Amino acid sequence: xxxxxxxxxxxxxxxxxxxxxxxxxxxxxxxxxxxxxxxxxxxxxxxxxxxxxxxxxxxxxxxxxxxxxxxxxxxxxxxxxxxxxxxxxxxxxxxxxxxxxxxxxxxxxxxxxxxxxxxxxxxxxxxxxxxxxxxxxxxxxxxxxxxxxxxxxxxxxxxxxxxxxxxxxxxxxxxxxxxxxxxxxxxxxxxxxxxxxxxxxxxxxxxxxxxxxxxxxxxxxxxxxxxxxxxxxxxxxxxxxxxxxxxxxxxxxxxxxxxxxxxxxxxxxxxxxxxxxxxxxxxxxxxxxxxxxxxxxxxxxxxxxxxxxxxxxxxxxxxxxxxxxxxxxxxxxxxxxxxxxxxxxxxxxxxxxxxxxxxxxxxxxxxxxxxxxxxxxxxxxxxxxxxxxxxxxxxxxxxxxxxxxxxxxxxxxxxxxxxxxxxxxxxxxxxxxxxxxxxxxxxxxxxxxxxxxxxxxxxxxxxxxxxxxxxxxxxxxxxxxxxxxxxxxxxxxxxxxxxxxxxxxxxxxxxxxxxxxxxxxxxxxxxxxxxxxxxxxxxxxxxxxxxxxxxxxxxxxxxxxxxxxxxxxxxxxxxxxxxxxxxxxxxxxxxxxxxxxxxxxxxxxxxxxxxxxxxxxxxxxxxxxxxxxxxxxxxxxxxxxxxxxxxxxxxxxxxxxxxxxxxxxxxxxxxxxxxxxxxxxxxxxxxxxxxxxxxxxxxxxxxx
Numbered sequence: 001x002x003x004x005x006x007x008x009x010x011x012x013x014x015x016x017x018x019x020x021x022x023x024x025x026x027x028x029x030x031x032x033x034x035x036x037x038x039x040x041x042x043x044x045x046x047x048x049x050x051x052x053x054x055x056x057x058x059x060x061x062x063x064x065x066x067x068x069x070x071x072x073x074x075x076x077x078x079x080x081x082x083x084x085x086x087x088x089x090x091x092x093x094x095x096x097x098x099x100x101x102x103x104x105x106x107x108x109x110x111x112x113x114x115x116x117x118x119x120x121x122x123x124x125x126x127x128x129x130x131x132x133x134x135x136x137x138x139x140x141x142x143x144x145x146x147x148x149x150x151x152x153x154x155x156x157x158x159x160x161x162x163x164x165x166x167x168x169x170x171x172x173x174x175x176x177x178x179x180x181x182x183x184x185x186x187x188x189x190x191x192x193x194x195x196x197x198x199x200x201x202x203x204x205x206x207x208x209x210x211x212x213x214x215x216x217x218x219x220x221x222x223x224x225x226x227x228x229x230x231x232x233x234x235x236x237x238x239x240x241x242x243x244x245x246x247x248x249x250x251x252x253x254x255x256x257x258x259x260x261x262x263x264x265x266x267x268x269x270x271x272x273x274x275x276x277x278x279x280x281x282x283x284x285x286x287x288x289x290x291x292x293x294x295x296x297x298x299x300x301x302x303x304x305x306x307x308x309x310x311x312x313x314x315x316x317x318x319x320x321x322x323x324x325x326x327x328x329x330x331x332x333x334x335x336x337x338x339x340x341x342x343x344x345x346x347x348x349x350x351x352x353x354x355x356x357x358x359x360x361x362x363x364x365x366x367x368x369x370x371x372x373x374x375x376x377x378x379x380x381x382x383x384x385x386x387x388x389x390x391x392x393x394x395x396x397x398x399x400x401x402x403x404x405x406x407x408x409x410x411x412x413x414x415x416x417x418x419x420x421x422x423x424x425x426x427x428x429x430x431x432x433x434x435x436x437x438x439x440x441x442x443x444x445x446x447x448x449x450x451x452x453x454x455x456x457x458x459x460x461x462x463x464x465x466x467x468x469x470x471x472x473x474x475x476x477x478x479x480x481x482x483x484x485x486x487x488x489x490x491x492x493x494x495x496x497x498x499x500x501x502x503x504x505x506x507x508x509x510x511x512x513x514x515x516x517x518x519x520x521x522x523x524x525x526x527x528x529x530x531x532x533x534x535x536x537x538x539x540x541x542x543x544x545x546x547x548x549x550x551x552x553x554x555x556x557x558x559x560x561x562x563x564x565x566x567x568x569x570x571x572x573x574x575x576x577x578x579x580x581x582x583x584x585x586x587x588x589x590x591x592x593x594x595x596x597x598x599x600x601x602x603x604x605x606x607x608x609x610x611x612x613x614x615x616x617x618x619x620x621x622x623x624x625x626x627x628x629x630x631x632x633x634x635x636x637x638x639x640x641x642x643x644x645x646x647x648x649x650x651x652x653x654x655x656x657x658x659x660x661x662x663x664x665x666x667x668x669x670x671x672x673x674x675x676x677x678x679x680x681x682x683x684x685x686x687x688x689x690x691x692x693x694x695x696x697x698x699x700x701x702x703x704x
Contacts, residue, residue, distance in 0.1 A: 001249055001255045001256075001268075002255070003253065003254060003255045003256075003287055003290075004255065004256045004257065004283075004287075005058060005059050005060070005287075006059070006060040006061075006103075006122065006123075007060060007061050007062070007103065007122060007280070008103070008196055008198070008199065009098075009101050009102065009103055009194070009196070010195075010196075010199055010233070010237070010259070011257075011258070011259065011276075011280070012062075012098050012103060012105060012122070013098055013101075013167070013237050014237055014242055014259035014276045015062070015063060015276060015277060015280065016096055016097065016098050016105070017240055018275055018276055018277045019052075019062075019063075019064065019096045019277065020095050020096055022042070022044060022047070022050055022052075022064065022093055023092075023093055023094060023095050024044070024045065024092060024093065025042040025043060025044040025045075025047075025050050025092070025093045026042060026043050026090060026091065026092055026093070027040060027041070027042050027088040027089060027090065027091045027092075027093065027109060028041045028042060028043055028089070029041045029085060029089065030077075030081050030084035030085050030088055031073055031074060031077065031081060032074070032077065032078055032080055032081040032084075033071060033074050034057070035057070035141060035687075036055055036056050036057030036058075036126060036141065037053065037054075037055045037057070037071075038053070038054040038055070038056075038081075038084075038118075038120075038128055038141075039051060039052070039053055039054075039070065039071075040052040040054075040084075040088070040118075042093060049067060050064055051064060051065045051066075051067060051069075051070045052064055052065075052107075053065045053070070054105075054118075054120045054128060055284075056120065056121065056122060056126030056127055056128055056141065057126060058308075058312065059284065059287075059288075060103070060122040060123070060126055061122070061280065061284050062105050062120050062122060063277050063280040063281050063284075064277050064281065065281045065285070066278075066281055066282075066285075069281060069282075069285040075494060075495035076495065076511065076693055078689035079139075079662060079688075079689055079692070080139050080140075080141060080689075083130065083138060083139045084118075084130060084139075087109075087111075087114075087116045087130065087138065088109055088111075088116060090111060091109040091110060091111040091116065092109065092110045092111070093107070093108075093109055094108035094109060094110050094115075095107075095108055096108070099159055100162055100163065100165055101163055101164070101165035101166070101167065101194060102123065102159070102160060102163060103121070103122040103123040104119065104120065104121055104122065104123070104159065104160075105119070105120045105122065106118070106119050106120075107119075107120070114132060114133055115132075115133045116130060116131065116132065116133075116138070117130070117131040117135075118130055118131075119131060119157060124316070125142065125316075126142075127140060127141055127142045127144065127151060128140065128141045129141075129151050129157055131157050134156075135156050135157050136154065136155065136156055136157070137151060137152060137153050137154065137155055137156070137157050138153065139153055140152070140153065146430075146436070146437065147429045147430060147432055147436075148160070148161065148429070148430040148434075149161075161430065163194050164177060164192075164193065164194055165194070166189075166193040166194055166195050166230055167230065167233070167234040167237070168234070169193075171223075171224070171227050174193070174223065174226075174227050174230075175220070175223050176404075177192050177193060178192065178193075178215060178218070178223060179215065180192065181215045182215065182216075183214075183215065184211065184212050184213060184214050184215065185204060185209060185210070185211060185212070185213045185214075185215065185218055185222070185226070186200045186201055186204050186211035186212070187200070188215055189203055189204070189226070191322070193230075195230075198256075198262070198264060199233075201264050202262050202263060202264050203226055203229045203230055203233070204226070205263040205264060206229040206232070206233075206263060207222070207225035207226045207228070207229040208225060209222045209225055209226055236260060237259070241260075242259045242260055242275075242276050243259075243260045243261055243272065244257070244258070244259055244260070244272065244273040244274075244275065244276040244278070244279035244280075245257070245258050245260070245261050245262075245265070245270040245271065245272060245273070245279065246270065246271050246273065246279050246282060246283045246286075247265050247268040247269070247270045248268065248269045248270070248271075249268065253290050254283050254286045254287050254290065255268065256268075256283075257279050257280055257283035259276045306448060306449075306451065306452035306455065309448045310445065310448055310449065310452070313441055313444055313445040313448060314445065316441050317438060317441050317442060317445065321438065324431050324434045324435060324438070327427050327428065327430050327431035327434060328428075328431060330424075330427045331424040331425075331427040331428045331431070332424075334420050334421070334423045334424035334427065335420070335421065335424045336403070337403060337405050337420050338417040338418075338420035338421050338424070339417075340400045340401060340403060340405065341400070341405065341413055341416060341417040341420070342413070342417060343400075344385075344400050345413055347381060347382050347385055347398075347400075348385075348398060348400075348407070348413050348416075349412070349413050350382040351382050351383075351385060351386060351396060351398055351407075352396070352407065352409060352411075352412060352413065352416075354372075354382065355368055355389075355396055355409045356409065356410065358371070359409070359410075364391075365389060365390075365391025366391070368389055368391075369389040369391075371383075372386045372389065385398045385399055385400065386398055387399050387404055388406075394408065394409050394410055395407060395408060395409055396409045405420075444680065447482070447483055447678070447680055450482055450483040451483040451484075451485060454481075454483055454485060455485055478628075478630040478631075478649035478650075478676075479649055479650060479675050479676055479677065480677055481677060481678060482677055482678055483678050483681070484630055484634065484676070484678045484681040485634075486634050486681070486684065486685065487631070487632065487633045487634050488633060488634065488635070489633045489635070493506060493508050496508045496509060496510065496511065496515060496519070497509035497510070497511055497539060497568075497572055497694075498639075499564075499568060499637065499638065499639025499640065499643050499644065500637075500639075500643065500647070501543075501560075501561045501564045501565065501643050502560060502561065502564065502642060502643050502646070503557075503558065503560075503561050505543060505544060505545075505555075505557070505561055506543075506544040506547070507541060507542065507543050507544070507564070507565050507568055507639070508523065508541070508542050508544065509539035509540065509541040509542070509568060509569065509572055510539045510540045511539070513607075515539075515540075516539065516540040516607075516608075519540045519542055520540060520593060520595075520608060523542065523544075524542055524590050524593070525544070525545060525546065525590065526590050526591065527545035527546070527553065527554050527555055527590075528542050528543060528544050528545050528590055529542070529543040529557065529562070529565065529587050529588075529589070529590075530542060530587065530588050530589070530590055530592070530593050531543065531565050531566055531568075531569040531585055531586070531587050532569060532585065532586060532610075533569050533570050533573040533574075533575060533583055533584065533585050533586075534583065534584040534585065534586065535573055535574050535575050535578075535583055535584075536574065537573060537574030537577075538569060538570075538572070538573030538574060538575075538585075539569065539572050539573065540608070541565060541568055541569040543557065543561070543562070543565040543587075560642070562587065562615075562617070563617060563620070564639075564640045564642060564643050565587075566585040566587065566617035566620050567585075567620050567621065567623065567640040568639055568640055569585045570582070570583040570584070570585050570620045570621075570622055571622050571623060571624045571640070571696050572624075572696045572697070573696075575622055576622045576656050576696040576697070576698050576700075577656075577696070577697050577698030577699075578656075578698075579656045579657075579698070579699065580622060580656065581621065581622055581655070581656065582619045582620055582621050582622055583620060583622060584616060584617065584618045584619065584620065585616070585617045585620055586610075586614040586615060586616050586617070587614065587615040587617070588610055588612065588613075588614055588615070589612075592610055592611050592612045593608050593609075593610060594608060594609045594610075594611060595608060595609070596609060597609050621655075622655060622656050622696075623640070623641055623653060623654070623655055623703070624638055624639060624640065624641070624653070624654055624694070624695070624696060625638065625639065625640070625641035625644040625645060625651045625652065625653045625654070626638040626644070626651060626652055626654065626668055626691055626694050626695070627644045627645070627647065627648030627649070627650060627651030627652070628648055628649055628650060628651075628672055628676070628682070628685060628686045629647055629648045629649070630648075630649045634681070634685050635685060635690075636685065636686045636690045636691055636693070636694060637694070638691075638693075638694025638695070639694070641653050649676075650672070650675050650676075652668050652671055652672075652702055652703075653702070653703040654668075654695065654700045654701065654702055654703060655700070655701065655703050656696075656698065656699060656700065656701075657699050657700050657701025658699050658701060659699055659700055659701050660699060661692055661695050661696075661697065661698070661699075661700065662688070662692060664695055664699070664700040664701065664702075665688040665689070665691040665692035665695055666688045667702060668688075668691050668695075668702070669682070669686060669687065669688040669691055671702070672686050672691075
């Protein structure tokens with residue numbers, strides 16, 4: 001049995017009530033891990049620290065987590081996290097709602113200067129969007145532009161098209177929906193009634209109805225049993241009568257978490273919890289630990305799980321194909337309803353004319369409904385066709401050939417039929433959007449397969465032969481490759497500004513006053529070199545003789561290495577922010593750096609007193625390069641052009657200019673996408689946020 005990776009609609013229905021208990025908690029900070037895990041740290045008056053996790057990648061979940069289950073804070077926050085911090089810091093958590101029966105949660109936050117909604121889409125590709133008070137998208141993890149809906153900054157957020165909610169559907173509507181199917185009972189409950197596979201089977205078991213019964217053979221008694229079983233589930237959720245369970249397989253691995261015990265899981269070992277939130281938190285924490293334990297340890301390799309990715313893309317394609325088929329059926333049903341209106345033109349016209357005449361005479365809607373009901377009892381065909389009158393909406397519902405059609409009572413037959421044709425056309429437009437999406441998914445699937453083939457081909461080659469070939473042949477043409485394998489790493493220095501010189505020495509610089517203090521107090525060794533700009537407002541820059549855990553020996557750095565460190569110090573200083581083309585820097589030994597000021601002077605946080613002679617580097621160009629490294633690891637790097645150029649597949653040089661940091665990063669990202677054949681590789685490795693980490697503060701522009 002495969003482990004659960006996504007929360008279901010029923011799971012979310014159970015979670016919403018529990019999450020709402022944290023209303024009133026204040027937001028401290030937002031964190032983003034990778035591209036899909038959002039963490040909101042809150043403070044609750046009664047409970048203390050509250051950690052809300054929202055994940056929308058391969059794993060899709062939303063719950064409050066125990067502090068020991070929360071990952072350590074990541075490095076520099078990307079733009080999305082910065083935006084959330086600006087909007088949510090100090091805001092009150094108002095509450096959370098599930099959108100209809102969809103796997104969508106909307107979290108509401110209030111602050112004096114404006115409210116913010118966080119919409120978590122826990123389905124499909126997954127997404128998180130931040131909305132302002134008007135519903136306009138302020139930012140989103142993923143931009144969505146389909147014919148059916150748009151999720152993009154500056155646009156009004158659009159929820160997906162509504163789905164039937166099996167928990168509040170009437171028995172008549174339930175029966176009609178079941179009758180529309182041409183398969184068996186359990187599949188109909190799973191797809192047409194949107195219960196999903198597990199809960200469709202559970203409903204069948206609780207109702208005592210055989211899962212494989214064909215819809216054509218199902219009786220009204222069986223329909224009633226199924227409907228009542230769903231109603232009992234709904235009543236339990238509504239009343240909060242939960243008995244959460246985490247289920248394990250025979251090996252002790254977690255496989256599912258549910259708000260109450262399931263008949264379908266009777267053969268599995270389970271553990272009870274006081275709250276469903278606690279069960280969900282523990283389940284996903286254990287699931288992640290088990291996934292990590294199963295990953296094979298390969299020294300110097302981080303081979304992706306291609307089979308898992310291929311299976312994921314295939315599942316998405318199956319879902320998209322099912323959606324297309326559903327759109328086709330919906331569109332056909334709308335056209336059939338329009339044709340029914342024309343086929344029964346006189347009868348429908350009589351119904352509409354009767355209602356319109358009565359309304360013109362001021363007859364209340366209740367009396368119109370009573371009149372039509374009395375007419376039906378006398379056997380008047382037009383009155384018999386009316387099944388509902390809704391004065392609040394101004395509609396009349398008629399039944400034609402066992403098909404109910406809601407009509408605008410203020411319009412004629414032609415207008416109502418035309419609206420149905422328009423709806424069919426709108427649904428077909430959604431089908432076209434789904435077709436475009438499925439083509440994109442198929443392309444991604446083929447790209448994964450190609451990457452898998454390349455990895456396998458590389459694995460078969462002998463390492464020594466590879467090294468010999470590397471000496472005798474030109475470097476790989478990474479830009480032209482259709483698939484570039486990912487090889488990631490996590491280095492201690494990556495939270496600072498950093499680069500490696502042409503000779504391989506590490507240079508690190510502070511991003512702020514706190515990091516400047518940390519570099520000098522914790523990471524500066526006696527054989528390092530300390531650099532700073534003449535201009536006020538620059539990073540502490542260290543040219544490292546060795547790593548923090550390595551024995552340090554005296555190093556005779558050559559002139560080029562020293563000038564690269566000086567250029568780094570100048571380029572990330574106020575010289576760049578002021579738009580200067582060049583600046584001056586100096587170098588001293590570590591023992592010349594002190595936190596003790598001269599008598600009568602004061603040192604700001606991150607500032608240091610320098611005593612003794614200095615070595616100056618004058619008129620150093622403000623210039624940086626950002627490049628994409630493909631071997632031995634895949635990542636963005638940046639720093640002095642001479643140090644970056646030979647380490648990357650391609651690079652772009654920048655100088656002080658007119659474009660804001662985030663705009664310049666996006667320009668570089670787009671240029672990288674144009675240069676690489678494997679654009680999905682660029683999106684994963686060299687996003688605009690990652691590029692921005694290597695751009696100096698202030699305006700920039702690309703050097704032509």
